[in-house]
Amino acid sequence: MQPGAPRHPDLVNRQFRAKRPNALWLADFTYLRCWEGLVFFSFVIDAYSHKVVGWQLASNIRTTLVLDALRMALGTREHGADVQLIHHSDAGSQCVLRLPPDP
16 A cells, blocks of 8 residues: 555444444455466455455456445345445555545
8 A cells, every 4th residue: 555545434343243244344355376377356355254255256356346246245135235334355465545635
């Protein structure tokens, strides 16, 4: 991550526990080495159930990899389940969020 790059605040204070389903989702991505080369794997985990609720594999590390995993997770939840949802993702060296300037 670039020094001084804007970051969203850590809303959970690194406390990765939830008291109900769909309260906190944790997201990350990594790569898997296989015969064909590298495959990138993005996933979303519900902190309450500890289950993977969305995932995506790709041969590249584009933004759609992460967004498709989040879309899958949202698509499997009941309507309104995301109203009070916190989606937490660490800011790794691969990502820099571009935030709009404060008004």
